[in-house]
Amino acid sequence: MLFFPRPLQDPIRGRPKEIPHNEKLLSLKYESLDYDNIENQLFLEEERRMSPMGFRCLEISRWVICGLIGILTGLIACFIDIMVEKLAGYKYQVIKENIEKFTEVGGLSISLILWAVLNCAFVLVGGIMVAFFEPIAAGSGIPQIKCYLNGVKIPRVVRLKTLVVKVIGVICSVAGGLAVGKEGPMIHSGGVVAAGVSQGRSTSLKRDFKMFEYFRRDTEKRDFVSAGAAAGVSAAFGAPVGGVLFSLEEGASFWNQMLTWRIFFASMISTFTLNFFLSIYHGKPGDLSNPGLINFGRFESDSVAYYYYEIPLFMCMGALGGLLGALFNSLNYWLTIFRIRYVHRPCLQVMEALLVAAVTAAVSFTMIYFSNDCQPLGPERNEEYSLQLFCADGEYNSMATAFFNTPERSVRSLFHYQPGSYNPMTLGLFTLTYFFLACWTYGLAVSAGVFIPSLLIGAAWGRLCGILLASFTPTSPVGAPHSGIVRMTLSLTVIMVEATGNVTYGLPIMLVLMIAKIVGDYFQEGLYDIHIKLQSVPFLHWEAPATSHWLTAREVMSSPVTCFNRIEKVGTIVDVLSNTSTNHNGFPVVVQVLDSDEPAKLCGLILRSQLIVLLKHKVFVELARSRLSQRKLQLKDFRDAYPRFPPIQSIHVSQDERECMMDLTEFMNPTPYTVPQDTSLPRVFKLFRALGLRHLVVADDVNRVIGLVTRKDLARYHLGKHGLEELQLAQT
């Protein structure tokens, strides 16, 4: 199962419709976020009433919220880390004792079964949580956060329930020995924390702290979510700057200095919190020099010098990493399509997860069993779970250090064990096996990230090359497969540099990552982009497709547009909103000059959510006159309803009320952005991307509405192999 639950499927759980995978689709079920149309008369009045002191208080609250986000994200990371360590430690201890018992007397198959059963038990818990309770918590959550920051609302992605399932799920899947990491889910967790804290309430828990009400709108919430994602990266890798860059690289379209500093602050606090509590847990309170969930250990400066003749070598490794990444993505693409078609029931998904867990255990066991790479057990190689197996006393099985361990520890061993700790055969087999395991695992119905597995592949393979070329080049090629898979460059470089704690390797790391990205891009998209595309998300890229200058707003827009009059009959509004076939979210408001032939002119734009609040509070002209409703509708009422506006079906409007009128003047955005119909697509695109628009009205030269451009209209166009292509809209 994918990270977006049951795509393109009937609302009633059942067989999905035949999915035309040859066609390219754009789903209509994802709503867009709106950063612009909140500005109506009520809002402006509030802003005008506010003193400079009020704005300063708001600014301080923003900083406080970012601090809270950092602290909570750090605590969650801490909890995950300790739980994983405890559970995995317990598991490996039990299995190790069992293996040691049976090594001499035979009957190691019992150990294998024990191993597989323990793994499956963990994965079962995690899989059930994810598949039955909250399917959106599957996977790393990075694509979902990426979509959210891009402006697409993925249902339930920032809910408390998602967070709980995600945290338990990731603990189970890492403890269950799957080829996964716990870093990706931290980013999602940070986002959820941010979305929760910034709203000052939890809708799930039905608690409203009456705080931060000003921030209950899409623009502000999105800013905090980007801070949360950054805090997540920062906690995961101990890389605050990397976190900020990640947020920017994946999410931001409009760069704002103050926002960046707040994001930076949240990241700092998050690393610091994690660091502080882990240092206490590890019995070294106050030692803050080892931040992050993952820790590559310390690199001595002497061992990391490099020379210019190594540069071509790095470039080759980068290119190879790109190829590997493209292969990984292609395999995973086909696997994902297979899963969408055949593995869509929750019980099937759990069974697949169990299968993967058992196979992982079996493969690991077999590899360890048949490996005869014995290494002396030195003082510094005193890994906790080193297996002796059939090695002589004082020796350990080298293959086991790679498999019989959490992936983080394996990466560290690969970086730091002295030359000669591994023989090439072991490394080659390990790389190969782990590659396929990781590829199979990504996309299962478990919470898990792909960062550490790809890094582990890179580390094993980098070490292998190092041995083969008789030179020891530990860090730089490591990121290559990862860059080949996910195609982040700048933020990944900084994350790698911050995580290794050494800048010297910065330049080669950059070089390797960049080349891996270029090579990978040539063959296949990034993994996250593939999954986003398979989910038919209306994702806006950075720029309009290059060859789209001949398209204008006229071709792109939806037309005709359902408009409302400034003073509109309630019945009409209810009918339009109830019409399931259209399902529009924004409506231009027009004004008709009475007794005149002039066409109706655009005077504003109102959102479905705003209309629903108005209907719920029965803000009708007649009632206002008869003084039945004393209280004027305030901005607070909109904020209380945000973000879970009730559906129109839940609002009861009597036959009498249908004849009433509603005055939209105060509630609509009175100055929506408009473009003439000849505006080229790139210019429209730029408006959407830079301002975070959801609807853009197309008007003619006397200000009549002639069309409406939405995000989905823009996301339809993309540059394919044969020039500009247009995606179909899904029928669901």
Next chain:
Amino acid sequence: MLFFPRPLQDPIRGRPKEIPHNEKLLSLKYESLDYDNIENQLFLEEERRMSPMGFRCLEISRWVICGLIGILTGLIACFIDIMVEKLAGYKYQVIKENIEKFTEVGGLSISLILWAVLNCAFVLVGGIMVAFFEPIAAGSGIPQIKCYLNGVKIPRVVRLKTLVVKVIGVICSVAGGLAVGKEGPMIHSGGVVAAGVSQGRSTSLKRDFKMFEYFRRDTEKRDFVSAGAAAGVSAAFGAPVGGVLFSLEEGASFWNQMLTWRIFFASMISTFTLNFFLSIYHGKPGDLSNPGLINFGRFESDSVAYYYYEIPLFMCMGALGGLLGALFNSLNYWLTIFRIRYVHRPCLQVMEALLVAAVTAAVSFTMIYFSNDCQPLGPERNEEYSLQLFCADGEYNSMATAFFNTPERSVRSLFHYQPGSYNPMTLGLFTLTYFFLACWTYGLAVSAGVFIPSLLIGAAWGRLCGILLASFTPTSPVGAPHSGIVRMTLSLTVIMVEATGNVTYGLPIMLVLMIAKIVGDYFQEGLYDIHIKLQSVPFLHWEAPATSHWLTAREVMSSPVTCFNRIEKVGTIVDVLSNTSTNHNGFPVVVQVLDSDEPAKLCGLILRSQLIVLLKHKVFVELARSRLSQRKLQLKDFRDAYPRFPPIQSIHVSQDERECMMDLTEFMNPTPYTVPQDTSLPRVFKLFRALGLRHLVVADDVNRVIGLVTRKDLARYHLGKHGLEELQLAQT
């Protein structure tokens, strides 16, 4: 002299007008860049003709240009570094020999005179170059680049002549022993290189390579200049990621992933080039592990651990750094006003520079002379220019290592010399003196940066605190005064981390810099912002002032607006353009339906520069009919004239031609962005900032032009102590 030459002064060199310094002004002399209004029919036709392959070629050219920018910037940095080292080395050698000769026999005043004369000679050359040839090359150039990236065209800022003067100027001022660094000017140099390379020609040298003609417009050029600035930072500090962040923090408003990667690429290449050539120069070809002009040396991992009880200490030092920075800025502010009033003639400026050079030499000499801090000359303290003076044999004067050295070397010594190398008295005196010297120096008519001086103050003072508190905390507080002065946070953190080559100190550095910034902001603006403000530049900040929601486009716009008809008489156009009192740069184009009472409707926007090209090529309707001009005007003609469009006075239009008509349809932007007059200032602001607008048409509900908002209209408003304030427009 300031970095913007002779502000608010008559064009004829003479006494400046009485500058009303109590009033706040906005100068009209700076033009804005335009990222939007290039898109006319010719442009669209070209874009539509272009194949996907063509776009790919463009993309490749962009990468090639970024590579070239990186290489050239790296080479320039290399040249500056080697020249400074040679010249300064020669100077210190001569003086050292002289001092040694006179120490025993008396007559050290001759040495002092020699020192002062040598310094003055260097500064004289640099000062004359700057004051007489190219005053814009004064200072670090960072404020100018900041303005350019913000969208303000500072005259002559990216010209070849500026680059030459800047490079020679900075070599002279560093070799002349002033309290300056060579890093700031590198950023400006990178920007100039980028502006030149990306245009594929040099107007100064009158060479057109017929390359990259597509990039001859403001949007593209700005993108390359930001890459150049990043390459400059990268070369200066060996900090490619820091360079990217600097560009973003100071310049970018619209973040684009592809652009960021190109900037990153340019930065990488620049560091690499510098590194490569310097490694050859230093006789260690191929050792690439020491990038950057400044090099803090290697920090051993053991010496940099820190504990949480040090955190409050760091915070205090950050706060102190912020205070110091605010003091620096205030002093420099008053000094700058003094300079604007009284030191505006080039010869006076040169004399001031000479005075500072002489005083710097004298003060340094006096400090060294009266210092009796002798330290044993160990094997590792074998600094090239250590002075023995009155110390015993095998000892050296400790004050001299700080003063008798280039500032970069002094910083390195302060970081790395063993505990006990300095006594607190020496450090305290040095910090104090250097603080005032640096403050006096910034703003002189020499090319020089403030980065290294402020870092040196920070290092000396950090070391002092370290001694006093008996703990050795080398790096983290170092940046505090700098952050207090220039108020960059994120990029500075990364630069510091990259330059020290050690990530462990990342967190405390961030903390210190952030607190220094917050404290500094409380008292005084950043140094660059002060200078930008004193120059009355129409600089747009990140967001509209918080309390500006009650302002609408109606209050902000200029009105009435000079419009042109779509087919307009040449005489009218010439008259409007020649009218010096208005000096508009953009004109809405309207169309009047013939024989109708309807008002004229907006149908486009045309720029002064476009009209001038049209007039120059005599694109008149009558001539086209009579087939006198065979060739249709092409985009190329606009590109050839960019960016130095001739003034209207240089274009001769005969009396007959004045009666001709010009058809603007093809050349105007047919779909300018418009807003209704009720749009709030923050929304207008956001449009300007996010889209890089220069003109925004305000239209009423039948699409009549009722006003025009320009960047200057927006830059007028700012949040002062008593709420929203409006700047006056300068009368020059």
